[in-house]
Amino acid sequence: MPDETMTQPPIPGVLRQDVFPPQAPVFLTGVPAFLGRAATGPRTPQRLTLWPQFEAAYGTDPGGFLADTVRGFFDNGGLLCHVVRLDESKQAAAALQAALDGLADEVDLVCAPDIVTAAPWPTGGSLVPVVTQQQTLLHHCQERGDRFALLDGIPTTDTTKLMQQRAALTRDDGPFGALDGSFAALYYPWLQAAPGGDGALRLLPPSGHVAGVYAAGDQRIGVQKAPANAEVAGVVDLQAYLAPADVGALYEQGVNCLRALPGRGIRVWGARTLAEEQAWRDVNARRLIGTIGRWIERFMTGLVHEPNDVRLWVRIMRELTAYLDELFRRGALKGRTPAEAFFVKCDHETNPPAVVAAGVVVTQIGVAPTAPAEFVTVRVIHGASGVTVDAA
Template structure:
């Protein structure tokens, strides 16, 4: 190259790539014959049997197999130490969830053995109590979503009652999970049919949709691979009644196979009713948290505020271009505000940076405001 001072060479410096991550990555919590009690990442079905052994009491084996049968890419497995086939103890479940706190890759949580604790005539709370612990875990983190199994029942009324019980004590956590009914009929390694909770297969459907379209794709009207039949066949009327009660159905449709027929969270709040809306915001949460980690100890002035607005605007515009946000223009789809209004003198003096983000997910197309506060204790993200 000519025209350069001798000894001076051009160097192309590219900006650092924005943080990126795989979505549709579930953590499965359940019983297995062997294996570690700490989270283990798996990318192939044979890895599960090599690490955790073959089928055991419970449904962890079936859930992980169903995940990979439905084009799941990667998952984590946490083995419960409990040997009680009735239900994992609260302490053991909390230990497993605590072990997942340090795993950044996970955005879905499944515990297929929880629903197996119920028997006809027993109290629903034996299942809904531990399932609420999963919902609280996802709510407290803000970046995970629980895929929950209905009880092993043919009665749609019991399934609807389970949903009401899950939402009874903490409705705010309900938007962080979805409930699926009925159980699936699959073949085991000996070819004998058995009924299993649907969460593993459903998690694979989530992963498949994320990879093909993105987290804004509703995980519904998708074929469930690996299922031979259903524990019960729901009529269109029954499925409609359950969907109105925020229970997602799996249906056998003539000529179309077995499909997921619903994408509702447990929440009564219209803004958080759709699974895709919650997962889009959870995805924004994950991205913002990772981006903001790189800004710790930066001078808290207008230059930092402009940088935050520039990077977040570029990221949200990418979501808008992919169809995750609704609006004719980017201005209608989202906003980012980080200036002297969100950061008055007392906030700056306290060592915090406050950013407000508004997004309109493609469903339900209403603004959801996210408040991001960065301080000495880390990043706090609240969706309001």
């Protein structure tokens, strides 16, 4: 006999049942691909979740900066990365492009720590090879629309040379023409790691450690968290110390500095892209829009081939509204209400008869990303009754 106690209460009355709705679909962000040199190991992309997996695949001394970069990522809170050993028999930019073309869709950050190989940067060294390869990364991210490049400044104490690198990255005279700098961020100076077997401090590019900062912030808060004012683990010093005036001048040009702050360790002290447009200046704004695009592509493919009518439009609006409302409640969008933070429109206006007849459904969304508080002003007011502090 069937067990009726599972469906019918023993006595008349109110029966409480806890029902847990399914969780909203999510996916991991802050997943970098590290493209670099190694003496041995597979040339196909390797998906790593622990540092020892790198040693098992590529050995303990693979050469270049790839090993230190991956270790720096995990030291700073990274959970998952992809590693690609570049084919050094190919021209550098071509090897990079081939590696980029083979990356998995879950990758949303790209780093190539071996683009800059000389540390410290040689006097009179040409920036052309460096800039050309970094433009390859930037162009790839721009074409995809949902990836972001972490670029290393050259290892120098001469900020004049660094600014030449920064200016060349988005100049329109390269192989890709004018590039959208909002898909990349540039970091400077290089890091000093603990001495190796020879007792000498090692200079390392910052991108791998910074990628760990990105990943940790994504896990703790989300992509709306500016990857800045976070301590960098696994290093002991910086190649260069910058005066506040130098930090300000570099930051104005979109160069994110790392700083050694008394009592607070070494910290990432900037979260700006290389964009000229004010709307795309903040790293979190570009990454948020890219993440929304990735979510739409991944979780709305089930609507393909559905009847293109009002019922489909309502379903699209319902699912997009629920997702954006979740972003609003997590602080990713600004505004006092959801209506101020975003809109979703999918109706007869966005889908006139000609569009429907072509088998297309058009949805318009608008979002207002939050901006980081880069400058916190505290006013000290001297009055007749004493001194008061007003934070504004």
